[in-house]
Amino acid sequence: GENVEQHPSTLSVQEGDSAVIKCTYSDSASNYFPWYKQELGKGPQLIIDIRSNVGEKKDQRIAVTLNKTAKHFSLHITETQPEDSAVYFCAASSGSARQLTFGSGTQLTVLP
């Protein structure tokens, strides 16, 4: 089955700096890659997703890049703000599995 690895597990940045979180996946058939943000004690919220026919997608300060050949995808957050502090999860999904496999999460802390 699919295996998703996520790095780093914790990340601290100064307010205004950029943050990058990386994920690798094992199933070459995977074709959908969402990113979720989870605040303390709450359920995850989708922040951005990308499909395998696209290499990059941006939404204001958030961008996701996908390298299908290397089987990795990354989340980029620019001009970080304290409210960006949360746990971020990547996930991958393939047609054969018909389900999402999640990475282990990254605790992002934005220092004021």
Next chain:
Amino acid sequence: DGGITQSPKYLFRKEGQNVTLSCEQNLNHDAMYWYRQDPGQGLRLIYYSQIVNDFQKGDIAEGYSVSREKKESFPLTVTSAQKNPTAFYLCASSMGAGITDTQYFGPGTRLTVL
């Protein structure tokens, strides 16, 4: 308000007791899911349902049971056979069962077995 509700937010049970976690959605979504989240780990799929009266096991279904008698509801029972039930349980739903259908999550139930 449209959304997914889970109740209760916190649940305490004695070892050996079955417990049922509630999940309701008013988004008119066909598919519903249950995940388990342990500290420092990602979400792991327990069960999912693509349509009423049908459900499939996920990666960690042992010790759990579900039912899907209504489109809006997908309760999860944690049985006494689940060896380590203390965890944060998340319910999600999506419009369809396609892999690119966005999954929306509820606020979660934290279960503690004493």
